[in-house]
Amino acid sequence: MTQAQCLNARALVRYLDKEKLDVGAMVVYSGDLPVEDIPGVKYFKVRYPAKIWGLVQLVRGIVWSDVVYCQNPGYWRLQKWLTRLLGKKTFGTVEGVYCGIAKERGMAAFGGVEGIREFHGFKNKSFAITKAMIEKNKAAVGLPDQDGVLYLGTDYEEFAAEKKVDKLTDVILIGADLKRKGIADYIELARRFPQLKFHVAGGGVGGVDYAAQCRESGLENIIFHGSVSHEKLKPLLAQVQLHVFPSRAEGFPKVTLETAAAGVPSVVYDDYGADEWIETGKSGFVVKTLDEMAAVIQGLLDYPERLQPIADGAREMARRFDWRVLVRDWEREILSF
Numbered sequence: 001m002t003q004a005q006c007l008n009a010r011a012l013v014r015y016l017d018k019e020k021l022d023v024g025a026m027v028v029y030s031g032d033l034p035v036e037d038i039p040g041v042k043y044f045k046v047r048y049p050a051k052i053w054g055l056v057q058l059v060r061g062i063v064w065s066d067v068v069y070c071q072n073p074g075y076w077r078l079q080k081w082l083t084r085l086l087g088k089k090t091f092g093t094v095e096g097v098y099c100g101i102a103k104e105r106g107m108a109a110f111g112g113v114e115g116i117r118e119f120h121g122f123k124n125k126s127f128a129i130t131k132a133m134i135e136k137n138k139a140a141v142g143l144p145d146q147d148g149v150l151y152l153g154t155d156y157e158e159f160a161a162e163k164k165v166d167k168l169t170d171v172i173l174i175g176a177d178l179k180r181k182g183i184a185d186y187i188e189l190a191r192r193f194p195q196l197k198f199h200v201a202g203g204g205v206g207g208v209d210y211a212a213q214c215r216e217s218g219l220e221n222i223i224f225h226g227s228v229s230h231e232k233l234k235p236l237l238a239q240v241q242l243h244v245f246p247s248r249a250e251g252f253p254k255v256t257l258e259t260a261a262a263g264v265p266s267v268v269y270d271d272y273g274a275d276e277w278i279e280t281g282k283s284g285f286v287v288k289t290l291d292e293m294a295a296v297i298q299g300l301l302d303y304p305e306r307l308q309p310i311a312d313g314a315r316e317m318a319r320r321f322d323w324r325v326l327v328r329d330w331e332r333e334i335l336s337f
Contacts (some may be wrong), residue, residue: 001031002229002253003176005071008152012069013041015327018336024064026057032229044153057242062088067337068301070123073109080122089337090123093150096251097133097272098140101180106141113141125333129252132273144293145151151331153323154165157172158230159237160315163263167305168300170240172199172264174255175247176227182246182269185290189244190214190222191269192294193301198244203238237262239308242300246293247271258319260284267296281306283313 010033013025018040026044027035035043038252042064044057058075064084068088070079083090098106098116110116120126120143127150128134137143171189175181178200187210190198198221200210211224228236242257243266256266256278265284268274278284285296300307 001033011155011323011337015323017331024061025059065154067334073119076119076309090240091125092123093127093129094120094133094137094146095129097249100249102249103140107251116141117143123289130273132277133251151326152254153321153326154254154261154318156261156318156322159258159261163311165241165311167304168241168307170197170199171242171244172201172236173244173331175202178210178249180249185246186244187214189294190219193297194221198224199236199240200224201233203227237264257318261318262310263315265291265310265314266272277317283317
């Protein structure tokens with residue numbers, strides 16, 4: 001389905017070398033993406049009712065595997081018990097910084113800070129997805145040092161597009177959880193720059209109607225598109241020149257790679273180590289505060305000639321993070337067991 005964790009798993013299924021590995025994956029009957037017919041891939045299909053079939057197929061998948069990527073928190077205690085009982089090798093990735101809302105949700109899901117540590121610690125190997133995340137999570141919830149970094153990638157060709165940019169007229173925020181993605185800061189930027197159109201692609205969590213709130217306050221330059229598929233996102237990316245992403249609780253937001261492949265650089269906060277892949281002023285912008293984010297926008301309005309080289313730099317950055325390149329690092333770790 002169109003959800004970051006699922007898309008990453010789908011990419012691994014697609015790009016891992018089937019000459020070296022037999023690959024299995026669980027798939028759900030209610031997903032909104034097609035299940036690809038790939039030679040060398042075994043699918044464990046979760047049927048209705050999902051609570052029963054999910055358990056059945058999880059057990060079947062673990063029994064079938066030699067190495068298990070224990071990523072989904074569903075039935076995680078069963079994963080821990082069964083993989084140890086059967087002597088299966090396991091690995092996982094820590095894909096977020098446990099601070100703010102993310103920490104609250106993690107504690108609710110795993111039963112407190114101890115549960116967070118136990119979930120990430122039961123695997124034979126655990127990897128961060130950025131270098132900065134290792135120290136931040138050690139300070140936030142006491143996670144021990146990971147076994148290295150496995151960066152996430154993007155399907156570069158799926159989003160790649162030539163981009164000719166001569167001025168800033170439209171910006172976009174993309175995210176499925178608008179509160180956590182920083183919608184409040186985004187709305188404030190829309191107020192500060194009434195001459196720009198501010199697009200929102202994604203939905204809220206918790207039933208908050210941000211579109212109605214903006215209408216009631218008289219804010220007319222912000223456009224809510226609702227949830228948008230990858231196909232519908234492409235024409236939107238062709239229309240905008242900047243991705244404004246004011247989230248402070250992220251791991252490695254792959255949306256910054258997807259927009260970059262389309263020639264749309266991102267301006268993001270520095271809370272989660274985005275300067276590991278975004279070079280400020282060359283492939284995007286990493287800032288500390290809302291005022292700095294506003295200064296970036298004002299600078300691009302004042303000096304529109306800067307837009308094209310940054311758009312080109314963003315595309316080159318995304319090319320370096322193509323899954324076809326990064327998957328070799330994942331293969332090496334899997335084959336090392």
